Amino acid sequence: MAENKTQATETNVDDFLATVEPAQRREDARAICAMLARVTGEPARMWGAAIVGFGTYHYRYDSGREGDMCRIGFSPRKAQTVLYIPGGFSRYETLLARLGKHSTGAGCLYIKKLGEVDAGVLETLASEAFDYMRTAYPGVSGQ
Template identity: 55%
Template sequence: MAKADLKTKENEASVLDFLNSVENETRRQDSLIVMKWMEEITGLPPKMWGPSIVGFGTYHYKYDSGREGDMLKIGFSPRKAALTVYIMPGFLRYEELMGSLGKYKTGKSCLYIKKLTDVNESVLKELCQESWAYMNEKYG
């Protein structure tokens, strides 16, 4: 099976133009803070993935079904309902950190935060660092 035709692809759109267009002031400011952290953690510049995700690094995946593609190693998106942080390995391996993170919701690899003041920022940074390290160890 060929690579899946994903909407979420790295592109050359301006990350700052995108973030500056976020209407919710708190979400915009929180996004700029998270972007700075992720730049520090990864040592990479932010890239747009699709129209609304800011990502760092790339990995290639291949499922048993034969489906394969490229995806960001870590990133975030200032969605209307919440700031979504993409922790690609999921959250099971980070149970202890999650217990002291604060107020949040999760999906499979999505961490939903209403505002940064709802969470312990040092725990969130550590979660991002550990996720980044894991993705680099697993995918190079």
């Protein structure tokens, strides 16, 4: 079976964040990183080339594919910041309705500017998503 492409690396998170462009996205990324560290109590760690993740869990699909991934994370892309919110968005409908300007995809929350969303609602959403992952996938923690 092929090895998972996205794995934890030893890349320094602060060094990675310093390279994010444009400058506003870099500042947003630093704020999101600090918020996720606070909510999760886990250290930030790079996953692959561009995902900043918090905590670790082990998954195993019915197909037999398995691996490790961060419990919650984000990637500051050039056009927008992507937050990887596990567990599906239906459980967060009330929060998403109050969040502000955003869009969603399969497990991804897209934000163009952090200033366009309610930071308190985003923090609550991140906290609830991380708690969900701790319950759904107990065991492996921050590394």
